[in-house]
Amino acid sequence: MNRICELLGIKYPIFQGGMAWVSEANLAAAVSNAGGLGIISAMNANADIVRAEIRKCKTKTDKIFAVNIMLASPFADDVAQVVVEEGVRVVTTGAGMPSKYMEAWLDAGIKVIPVVASVAFAVRMEKLGACAVVAEGGESGGHIGEMNTMALVPQVCDAVNVPVIAAGGIADGRGFAAALMLGAEGIQCGTRFLVAEECVIHDNYKNKIIAAHDVDTIVTGKKLGHPVRALKNPFTRQFAALEKDATVTEQQINEYGTGALRKAAVEGDINGGCFMAGQSAGLVNKIQSAQEIIDDLMNSCAARIREVSTSNII
Numbered sequence: 001m002n003r004i005c006e007l008l009g010i011k012y013p014i015f016q017g018g019m020a021w022v023s024e025a026n027l028a029a030a031v032s033n034a035g036g037l038g039i040i041s042a043m044n045a046n047a048d049i050v051r052a053e054i055r056k057c058k059t060k061t062d063k064i065f066a067v068n069i070m071l072a073s074p075f076a077d078d079v080a081q082v083v084v085e086e087g088v089r090v091v092t093t094g095a096g097m098p099s100k101y102m103e104a105w106l107d108a109g110i111k112v113i114p115v116v117a118s119v120a121f122a123v124r125m126e127k128l129g130a131c132a133v134v135a136e137g138g139e140s141g142g143h144i145g146e147m148n149t150m151a152l153v154p155q156v157c158d159a160v161n162v163p164v165i166a167a168g169g170i171a172d173g174r175g176f177a178a179a180l181m182l183g184a185e186g187i188q189c190g191t192r193f194l195v196a197e198e199c200v201i202h203d204n205y206k207n208k209i210i211a212a213h214d215v216d217t218i219v220t221g222k223k224l225g226h227p228v229r230a231l232k233n234p235f236t237r238q239f240a241a242l243e244k245d246a247t248v249t250e251q252q253i254n255e256y257g258t259g260a261l262r263k264a265a266v267e268g269d270i271n272g273g274c275f276m277a278g279q280s281a282g283l284v285n286k287i288q289s290a291q292e293i294i295d296d297l298m299n300s301c302a303a304r305i306r307e308v309s310t311s312n313i314i
């Protein structure tokens with residue numbers, strides 16, 4: 001039990017990251033049923049789709065779950081309203097500033113937990129009423145900031161009074177224990193939950209995560225102002241080549257990338273898909289249920305802490 005567990009009424013301080021085309025009702029409900037916080041991704045979906053997903057999740061769990069709102073979505077305004085109407089209890093945000101929605105969410109009694117990639121952003125979010133923040137380092141998959149987890153998390157912990165959840169590069173009990181040492185009170189994992197049995201993505205995606213080694217991810221999109229980490233494959237290699245080519249416009253690069261995550265998650269398109277994943281993919285080597293993943297994270301974290309505290313290092 002700690003501040004995160006008390007705040008949300010969850011058993012374990014483990015969040016499943018909101019991942020577009022990945023984190024739908026099935027996975028979120030399984031994680032919440034296993035004692036963590038399941039999160040539905042609103043991604044670029046419209047209000048009707050997100051509403052249906054929330055209602056589906058409620059049929060699969062009576063536990064608390066969250067909705068992640070990707071602020072760069074063209075439907076962010078509509079989805080921000082849907083979470084209020086549907087009585088969602090926790091909202092996490094990504095890829096931008098949720099400032100303009102904060103008042104309405106807080107008035108509705110929603111707990112708001114923004115994902116932040118810098119200290120300044122964390123401080124601003126606390127002032128606006130965030131009840132916690134996820135400090136996400138650049139080891140993460142998907143859209144990332146400049147900082148890495150090891151340096152970001154303690155600096156965010158020093159700067160805010162609300163509890164901090166660490167994200168980025170954490171996929172096992174050692175990473176969990178390290179996050180606690182850095183001052184975090186919980187963790188958010190994305191990549192590890194990609195291979196959960198309850199995760200509905202194409203088997204090709206899961207197999208690529210399981211096969212991945214430490215150096216198998218690449219960051220593309222820096223030129224466009226939104227760096228994204230994904231597994232190296234023909235798609236990301238071509239994307240990187242287009243970014244280097246001075247004759248290719250940003251619009252052309254954007255067009256090349258459109259729909260690539262869907263191709264990966266839904267079609268399992270090995271060559272044309274964008275398989276977003278974090279650097280921890282090299283740590284993820286088997287398919288397990290959400291319950292097994294959460295139990296393993298908790299047990300191996302406790303074992304690691306015991307090992308270190310009874311060793312003669314300190």
Ligand code: TUI
Binds near residue numbers: 020070136
């Ligand atoms: O949002 C994420 N991860 C994501 S979103 C996504 S979909 C997407 N794809 C391409 C471009 C944009 C979105 C795939 N993965 N994680 C949380 C996160 N938020 N990471 C970094 C940030 C972030 C970055 C800049 C938050 C705020 C920010 O700017 C604040 C400002 O100053 O405006």
